[in-house]
Amino acid sequence: MRVAVVGAGPVGVASAVTAALGGHDVAVVEQRDDRRSCLAEGHLPFHEEALEHAWKALGSSVALRASLRDAESADLVVCCVGTPSLSDGSSDLSQVEGVATEMAGLPPAVFVVRSTVPPGTGTRLGVQLAATGHGYAAHPEFLQEGRALQDSVHPSRIVVGADEPWIHQRVFALYPGLSSPRLAVDIPTAELIKVAANAHLAMRISFINEMAVVAEHFGADIEVVAKGLGMDPRIGPSFLRAGLGYGGSCFPKDVRGLTALSRAVGSELRLLRAVIEVNLQQPVRLVDRLMTRLGSLRDRRVAIWGVAFKPGTDDVRESQAVRVAELLLERGARVVVHDPVVCAPGGLPPHVTWADGAIPALNGADAVVLATEWPEYRTVDPVTAVARMNGMHPLVVDGRNALCEREWVRAGADYQGMGRSQATTQPLGVGV
Ligand code: UGA
Numbered sequence: 475m476r477v478a479v480v481g482a483g484p485v486g487v488a489s490a491v492t493a494a495l496g497g498h499d500v501a502v503v504e505q506r507d508d509r510r511s512c513l514a515e516g517h518l519p520f521h522e523e524a525l526e527h528a529w530k531a532l533g534s535s536v537a538l539r540a541s542l543r544d545a546e547s548a549d550l551v552v553c554c555v556g557t558p559s560l561s562d563g564s565s566d567l568s569q570v571e572g573v574a575t576e577m578a579g580l581p582p583a584v585f586v587v588r589s590t591v592p593p594g595t596g597t598r599l600g601v602q603l604a605a606t607g608h609g610y611a612a613h614p615e616f617l618q619e620g621r622a623l624q625d626s627v628h629p630s631r632i633v634v635g636a637d638e639p640w641i642h643q644r645v646f647a648l649y650p651g652l653s654s655p656r657l658a659v660d661i662p663t664a665e666l667i668k669v670a671a672n673a674h675l676a677m678r679i680s681f682i683n684e685m686a687v688v689a690e691h692f693g694a695d696i697e698v699v700a701k702g703l704g705m706d707p708r709i710g711p712s713f714l715r716a717g718l719g720y721g722g723s724c725f726p727k728d729v730r731g732l733t734a735l736s737r738a739v740g741s742e743l744r745l746l747r748a749v750i751e752v753n754l755q756q757p758v759r760l761v762d763r764l765m766t767r768l769g770s771l772r773d774r775r776v777a778i779w780g781v782a783f784k785p786g787t788d789d790v791r792e793s794q795a796v797r798v799a800e801l802l803l804e805r806g807a808r809v810v811v812h813d814p815v816v817c818a819p820g821g822l823p824p825h826v827t828w829a830d831g832a833i834p835a836l837n838g839a840d841a842v843v844l845a846t847e848w849p850e851y852r853t854v855d856p857v858t859a860v861a862r863m864n865g866m867h868p869l870v871v872d873g874r875n876a877l878c879e880r881e882w883v884r885a886g887a888d889y890q891g892m893g894r895s896q897a898t899t900q901p902l903g904v905g906v
Contacts, residue, residue, distance in 0.1 A: 481555040482519065487502070487522075487622075496649055496650050501538070513529070525623040543576070551583050562734060584611055592669065611645045614664060629652070631657055679753070690894075695894050697893075715874070760798060764843070779844045780812075780851065783795070784846060790822065796823075842870055851876065
């Protein structure tokens with residue numbers, strides 16, 4: 475098939491690579507010149523290692539175009555443009571609508587929406603596109619940043635929402651030879667599967683973070699609690715890591731987007747509101763902890779390890795690390811940040827100082843906050859780190875429960891985890 479993929483973000487590039495590997499004739503349509511030049515040189519305009527290798531390996535077999543009109547007429551137009559939040563929490567669909575409008579004058583094709591949109595969007599756009607001879611499919615993606623290629627070529631499931639069986643079949647034909655389960659459903663069902671999946675995962679994170687508050691109070695260890703919970707096959711172990719909470723371009727936006735549908739559906743979506751509330755509270759709780767241990771934060775030097783919203787990406791959108799930096803600055807602290815991959819100040823408050831290494835970030839620091847669990851922070855020698863910091867027992871707040879508590883305590887640090895009992899000296903799960 476001839477496939478035009480619109481939007482060269484992680485979802486667009488992963489979809490294009492997967493379609494090309496499936497033997498299709500693929501063009502990537504990206505309006506930004508800088509992104510097209512970057513792609514033409516074999517690089518991605520974002521950090522995604524495995525996907526970059528796969529892109530490079532495809533060489534010039536994938537065409538790059540500035541608009542849909544410049545692309546060869548396509549069988550499938552795969553829409554992977556952004557749907558950011560508006561100020562009321564609802565999704566800004568203008569980019570998706572723009573691509574749909576651009577299709578009006580083009581030969582008949584199927585408009586395949588991979589962008590995350592609220593339920594109801596496809597039914598409306600489908601009617602508009604049918605009037606100009608196009609089909610419509612809702613085909614949500616379930617890619618995690620940092621593993622976009624893996625999730626794209628081995629999807630957990632392939633969900634296609636459409637009104638007619640031939641449209642389901644045409645979209646499934648994108649994936650010849652893939653054994654992933656396939657689900658042919660109607661359009662609103664496909665849309666809701668996507669946003670409900672993200673809302674469910676976000677709910678698990680807020681749930682475990684709420685349990686961490688209880689664990690701290692009673693001296694329980696949330697890491698072991700999560701392990702014990704996850705052993706129940708009805709619960710499972712994933713997305714139960716307590717910490718600073720969720721960030722990124724998907725969970726915060728999608729949970730807000732669903733909540734914003736309360737009025738449309740005529741019922742307050744209370745559970746989702748609570749999920750958001752708990753998540754907003756996590757950076758505040760962490761900074762309150764620093765206040766409790768240090769007293770005033772005025773002119774205290776605090777290092778933040780990790781700025782990306784999670785390891786494996788350079789994405790700082792809605793990163794909880796950024797919120798921590800803002801709160802610390804508001805309370806008068808001097809903030810030094812380090813991240814192994816993020817080095818541009820975009821998205822961070824202007825008054826932070828950047829360090830060029832994990833250890834240099836600690837020079838004279840009263841406290842360090844681990845905000846993103848990059849593997850390199852686990853390998854930092856606690857004795858060297860503590861020696862660089864200020865005071866006999868400098869504060870180490872492990873916002874992701876990623877460091878070895880015993881080693882840091884032994885090195886003299888005042889180690890504080892999230893929902894972790896100070897008394898824990900055994901390795902996780904041993905003797906429990
Ligand atoms: C998420 C979903 O996991 C993907 O399935 C989905 O396709 C994607 O959104 C999307 O809608 O496009 P992503 O935003 O890349 O993927 O990130 P996740 O790996 O899910 O992590 C999200 C946030 O939750 C991170 O800030 C992470 O640190 C946090 N998290 C995750 C926790 O705090 N605890 C956990 O146990 C897991």
